[in-house]
Amino acid sequence: MRILLFIPCLADQFAPRAAEATALLLEHLGCEVIYPEGQTCCGQAHRNSGDEEAARALVLRMAEIFEGDELIVTPSGSCAAMITQHALGLFGAATPVPANVQSLVQRTRELVQFIEQDLGLAPDEIVGGPGTAASVVAWHPSCHLRELNRFQASGRFLESIPGLAVKRLRQEEQCCGFGGTFASKFGAISGALAEDRCAALEESCAPVLLCNDTGCTMNIEGRLSRRGTPIQIQHVAEWFCQALGLQSSDEGSKDERSKDQRSKDQGNS
Amino acid sequence: MKGTLREIFLERIRQALGRSTLQPVEPLEVDHDLVRRPLPVAADASRARSELFTDRAQAVGMKVVTCQRTELATTVVNFLTEAQISSVQISSDPIFDQELIEPMQETSIRVVGNEIDLDTLYDGIECGITMASAAVASTGSVMVSASDQESRLTSLVPPNHLVLVPTSRIVDDLFDLSISPKNPPSCVTLVTGPSKTADIEGVLITGVHGPGMVQIVLFDG
Amino acid sequence: MNRSSTPTSVDGEPILFPRGTHDIRSRAAVFLRDETLQGAVREATTLKDQARRDVLKEAFGEDVDQIRSIAGEIKRHTIDHLDYYIETWIDRAEAAGTRVHLAIDHEEANRIVVEIAREKNAKLCVKSKSMVTEETRLVPQLEAAGIETVETDLGEFIIQIDDDAPSHIVMPMIHKDRKSVARAFVRELGAEYTEEPEQLTRIAREHLREKYRRADVGISGGNFLVAESGSLVLCTNEGNGRFCTSAPPTHIAVVGIEKVVPGFKDLWLLLHLLARSATGQPLTCYSQILTGPRRQEDQDGPTEMHVVLVDAGRTRILADPEFRESLGCIRCGACLNACPVYRKATGHAYGSVYSGPIGAVITPLLQGLDKNPTLPEASSLCGACFEACPVNIDLPRMLVALRRKTRKRRGTLGERIGLWWLRRVFSSVLFYRVAASIQRFALSCLTGGSDRLRAAPGPLSGWTRDRDLILPARRSFRKRWHDRGGASR
Structure with missing residues (x-):
């Protein structure tokens, strides 16, 4: 099956490994992956800020760039929700x-x-076990899965991966506090919510947190970093790639960031 | 003057809705019945209904005792004796008059009717005894209705409420209650549990203002 | 009872009616540091939220969402034909002997109630919980007229004697602990000090029983109005609502016009959802259907029943199709319990009778967006409120629509520039790539080479208050894809 890959701006910049893992996984599952070069943003930030006009322009732009018959797949729950649940609402009753x-x-x-609905694949048809990936993970269902009606389904999907223990977080339905500009505008409330997630995560004793939204990831990772809690965050696709032994362009290096850091440190010395 | 005010008031609503005259309203067609849950399968529907009602009423904190029509007086008297209740106010239902009052008085329980003054009711009566006008299996509710026989206060003021429910009056769901839209009683109350609150730190307390104990006597009839 | 002036909040402004422009963040900042408050609100809201989900699932299984949507359709249909259903209700209610009064605004509603009470020579009113009377600030008006008015819902009673204000639609004193109740009872009622909820409840019970007995007028709100019968429906747990509507010779109900439903079968459906959504009960302990004053043959009951129908801004909301559905709210409080922001900010931060997501929508609509510009922003748009709403009100959509209105009217310059800039950036890949490089460069200048930013300036300082900002990766996905020769178009 040929698919168009939709990598939202945040994932492109802040979580490129998750994006790449998405592509690798899709290829592994037999998809022909095409990346439309012209893509930038789905307009979610503008829509959520109440700038409907700009959001509409960006949706129109996206519609042009992704024209075709192929399905469009994205690693980000919130951007999928933006397109499938909110894009039509940007066009008033008067505008066709x-x-x-x-x-x-x-x-x-x-x-x-x-993977579940269009490829019709169950987890055990994809992977036999965790391999070198974590065999115990916690799961943070991003709020936008709610809009996609995938909140429970995505968790169940992960739970049926052979050999993987999925820890459900206390109050798993509570938002991590990201919410785009909300995180900055309402820093204190947002930070307190991020702390709730991190505390629940620590309580779960899982070494790895799985999540499929870059916004949540940035937020939780930022809070973990601030409190000095060494828990790794992976996108679901990254976990699958690791379990399947699929190599990303980091040439097997487990953490590009630490490599970046090392080279920088060497340069400095 | 009132007519004018009424017109202004309704006119504002109509204007907000973007019309100048009242338009005919098609009744909304939705599937209310989706809310109904089937009764548990049983050979005897009436029995299944009674059992479900009992379960649900107990689940919300009411007590249920079942008896035959012939055992009614004994059951009520036994309950009152065990609960050490020595004064009751009773509605003026024919069943009460014919079957209950005498046995209660024989056990030296003070029985008063609706005629008593409020001070006695508030300070001297331990239990109100009423007849349910209906009961709802799916929610475990008992319905009491104001009437010439039933006072509103009997089921409210005393700390205990004993309510008689004939099994024939149990309906499956709220939808099956027959309250005439043309001429309903002035006050219909669905009682679904003893009076309760959790206002102070979420701690559940029963018997705040209304009765802290609701005893249902379910009997064949 | 000695009532001081309007209770004030941490910012010195009246709790529910702050003067001037209100910013939810100013109070929230203080409440976030109050660990007792945070613990109490977290506990209560998560318990109720879980209870709601459990009992709805237990009762209706997989049909819950469909039932919510039917309930929403019923409310929307009624509101779309509010002129018809209100008129029908008035006709039927009057036929049953209810005296119906119509109030266009708060002042008129209060004036009508005070006048009735005066006409009855009332010295004492007992009152059960009603949100709309909080909106109109009825109690101070009655007291000003020399009529002692006692709140009888336990939570509202405590709030009244302790000079506080409700902070949750259903659990009004969710923000208060037993110690403050104990102190207030000693001070105001001369009771002996006890912190036991059971004993505190007894004290209130005895105190209020005396009031019911002596009261001349009982005041209530209303959860529903049934058009086909002209009935008023009240859902309560403690029994105080029954006292207020049964014991005194006069009963006055103050009800918003949006409370009407067409018929009993609609009422039954909504009742199946209301208490389950509010507290996890199948029904509240008492669901009363009141139709007119006592009949001649009745044993007791009020000889007069008055209903004051209140508009007070509802028709303004009705006139805007974008926000009309917010009138469908049945005030169950489920959206408050589900809302992560409510759990942290807590009720009084909203500066309104209505807090949480529904408050963030209707407070600006009822009181003006200019006075409440931050309320629609106080949401991560997580959608928990929409999912929790038993009448399926799309609160996140309306929050966004209100943001659009605020942005047009008074968006800050920085925000406008930010959004404009982003729009330019996203309008072409070239701009996007250049901007991404600039961003990465700028951020790495700030971090001095580290891969995370611990203190950011300007608008990002909110982010780095409690969190680090992990910098964008060195190689974007775009670059990686290009480097590995992935197929593009």
Whole structure:
């Protein structure tokens, strides 16, 4: 199956390994992955800030760039929700929705949703066990899975991976506090919510947190870093790639960031 | 003057809705029945209904005792004796008049009717005894209705409420209650548990203002 | 009872009606540091939220969402035809002997109630919980007219004697602990000091029983109005609502016009959801259906029943199709319990009778967006409120719509520039790539070579208050894809 890869701006910049793992996993599952170069952003930030006009322009732009019959797959739950749940609402009753926007809405899928619903694959058909990936993980369901009606389903999908123990976090349904600009504008509340997630995560004793939204990841990772809690965060696709032994372009290096840091440190010395 | 005010008031609503005259309203067609849950399968539907009602009523903290029609007086008297209740106010249902009052008085329980003054009711009566006008299996509720026989206060003021429920009056769901929209009683109350609160730090306390104990006597009839 | 002036919050402003422009963050900052408060609110809201989900699932299994959507349709249909259903209700209620009064605004609603009470020579009113009377600030008006008015819901009673204000639609004193109750009872009622909730409840019970007995007027709100019968429906747990509507010779109900439903079968459906969503009960302990004053043959009950129908801004909301559905709210409080922001900010931070997500929507609509510009922003748009709402109100959508309105009216310059800049950046890949490089460069200048930023300036300082900002990766996905020769177009 040929698919179009939709890598939202945050993932492109802040979580490129998760994005790459998504592509690798999709290829491994037999998909022909095409990356439309012109893509930038789905307009979520503008829509959530109440700038409907800009959001509409960005959705129209996206619809052009992703034109075609192929399904569009993204590692980000919130961007999938933006397109499938909110894009049509940007066009008032008076403005007809262009056909390519309709099509964009119908063809967009979040990664796990795509694997389960469109490829029809169960976890045990993909992977036999964790391999070198963590065999105990915690799971943070991102809020946008709720909008996609995938909140429980995604958790169940992970739970049925052979040999993987999934720890459900206390109050797993409570938002991590990201919410885009909310995190900065309401820093104190947002920070307190991030702390709730980190405390629950620490309580779970899982060495790795799985999540499929870059926003949540940045937020939780930032809080973990601040409190000095050494828990790794992976996108679901990254976990699968590691379990399957698929090599990313980091040439097997487990942590590009520490490599970056090392080279920088060497340069400094 | 009132007519005018009424017109202004309704006109504001109509304007907000973007119309100038009242338009005919098609009743909304939705599937209310989706809320109904089937009764547990049993050979005897009436029995299944009674059992479900009992379970649900107990789940919300009411006590249920079941008896035959012939055992009614004994059951009520036994309950009152065990609970050490020595004064009751009773509605004026024919069953009460014919079957209950005498046996209660024989056990030296003070029995008063609706005629008593409020001070006596508030300070001197330990239990109100009423007849349910209906009961709802799915929610475990008992319905009491104000009428010429039933006072509102009997089931409210005394700390205990004993309510008689004939099994024939149990309906499956709220939807099956027959309250005439044309002429309903002035006050219909669905009682679903003893009076309770959790206002202070979430601690559950029963018997705040209304009765802290609701005893249901379910009897064949 | 000695009532001081309007209770004030940590910012010195009245708790529910701050003067001037209110910023939810100013109070939230203080409440976030109050560990007792945080613990109490977290505990209560998560318990109720879990209870709601458990009992709805137990009762309706997989049909819950469909039932919520039917309930929403019923409320929306009624509101779309509010003129018809209100008129029908008035006709039927009057036919049953209820005296119906119509109030266009708060002042009129209060004036009507005070006038009735005066006409009855009332010395004492007992009152059960009602949100709309909190909106109109009825109690101070009655007291000003020399009519002692006692709140009888335990939580509201405690709040009244302790000069506080409710902070949750259903659990009004969720922010208070037993110690403050104990102190207030000693001070105001001359009771002996006890912290035992059971004993505190007894004290209140005895105190209020005396009031019911002597009261001349009982005041209540209303959860529903049934158009086909002209009935008023009250859902309560403690029994105080029954006292207020049964014991005194006059009963006055103050009810918002949006409370009407067409018929009993609609009422039953909504009742199946209301208490389950609010507290996890199948029904509240008492669901009363009141239709007119006592009949001639009745044993007791009020000889007069008055209902004051209140508009007070509802028609303004009705007129805006974008926000109309917010009138469907049945005040169950489920969205407050589910809301992560409510759990942290807590009720009084909202500066409104209505807090949480529904408050963030209707407070600006009822009181003005200009006075409450931060309320629609106080959400991560996580959608928990929408999912929890028994009448399926799309609160996140309306929060975003309100943000659009605020942005147009008074978005800050920085925000406008930010959004404009982002729009430019996203309008072409070239801009996007250049901007990404600039961003990475700028951020690494700030961190001095580290891969994480611990203290950011300007608008990002909110982020780094409690968190680090992990810098963008050195190689973007785009670059990686290009480097490995992935297929693109």
